[in-house]
Amino acid sequence: MTLNVINKFSKVHKSPKNWQIDFPFLIFLILAVQGNLQLKLLGLIFILLYRTKAFLTVHYLNLFYFTIILYHILYGSFNLFFETFSYLPSYLMVLFFWVFSFCALAQISFFFKINDPIKIEKTINLFFYFNIFFVVIQYILIVFEFKSINPYSVSNSAGDFIKSIYSNSSVNLIVMSFFCLMYFMKKEWKKALAATIVLIMTTYMSGLVIFLGLLLVSIYFFSKIQLKYKFLILLFGIGFLFIFKEISPTNVTYASRYITRIIKNDENTPYKIKSFWQTFDYWTSSVDSFIFGAGGGNFSSRTAFITSGDYVSWYPNSISYVSPEFGDHHFGIWKHDFRNPWDNINNTANQPFSFYNKIIGEYGLVGICLFLVFYINFFVRNGKYLTYSKFMLIVLLGYFLLDYWYEYFSIIIIFELLVFNDYYLNKGSKSKINYEMGN
Secondary structure: OHHHHHHHHHHHHHOHHHOOOOHHHHHHHHHHOOOOHHHHHHHHHHHHHHOHHHHHOOOOOHHHHHHHHHHHHHHHHHHHHHOOHHHHHHHHHHHHHHHHHHHHHHHHHHHHHHOOHHHHHHHHHHHHHHHHHHHHHHHHHHHHHHOOOOHHHOOOOHHHHOOOOOOOHHHHHHHHHHHHHHHHHOOOHHHHHHHHHHHHHOOOHHHHHHHHHHHHHHHHHHOOOOHHHHHHHHHHHHHHHHHHHHHOHHHHHHHHHHHHHHHHOOOOOOHHHHHHHHHHHHHOOOHHHHHOOOOOOOOOOHHHHHOOOOOOOOOOHHHOOOOHHHHOOHHHHHHOHHHOOOOOOOOOOOOOOOHHHHHHHHHHHHHHHHHHHHHHHHHHHOHHHOOHHHHHHHHHHHHOOOOOHHHOOHHHHHHHHHHHHHHHHHHOHHHHHHOOOOO
């Protein structure tokens, strides 16, 4: 039955009417970015069965996933057999998450190998339109829900409903910020405007502050844009803030309150900042923690929270697992600090979620080096072939403050897809054969 379904997709894919869209990859992309883990797995199984040859096309970035998987297998096995066997479910979940990322990147790389630039562009554009379609539907629904053409004036949580096809509005904002940068640099103004409007509609304040702040900094200090255009961009940023304040003043007040608390850095500092202090204290507490970290799922990650049995309802309590390192640090913020008398809000500013907490606390110096050498180094080595990707990387490094994005797949998959698009188009079709590992 599975082979029959795949054969049907093959016929559609080869049909002259559909030659400009890579439908199998589009289906995989839509399923892989869903919040539902079962749909992600379905998308992965589908594309693995349909394009098994993708693993023969491995990009340089895959070395990061390959080495982190190898490190987790070795160091995780040590923790498993010499510390506690109850770590097994967490160990396997971490392994699955990294393997999923490796497979997704292989499929993205293969997508660029087998398709021409027109087909690549049209497939990516169709995915973008698919996102926008769902946003329009969601906006209409909240207009009826709040009985106002401007639902943001009724409730500061109205933006939470603007999820598009993702699990929440924060993912939608980040994805749209990537599309905004790409279409802006390609001078596709209508699409850039649509992406900008959507990211504003999400009202995800932490993401908006990071996106606008880092974008302005990177343009002023790391770009060769003429001074007059930098001035115009600054005016645009000021206008953006003014318009947003008029649309949703409560969200602006909310964000400014937390920014003020971060700057003061006193006893009322948000717990996100406290989590960074905890990570640094643990990282420097011993030679082992500094070099190797606590191991995948043992200090701060989505896996650690899931397997604790206190984060999602579907995980069985009978196999719940909390490592001492996790229990003594970030799990304490989740379990106890939210119940304080002065700020008991479970929001981005207080959540200990962050990629930096994960890579430092769980993988130590080894993990940091793997990330720098095999991931960041790609952008350094290939800077001459990248345009909007440089800005995407800068804002992504800022977004890493907010959550464990490598364990959600959606954001990283879209990021890597658009980075490859930037790299491939700028390097040119003649270098397509050199697109694999090591280039």
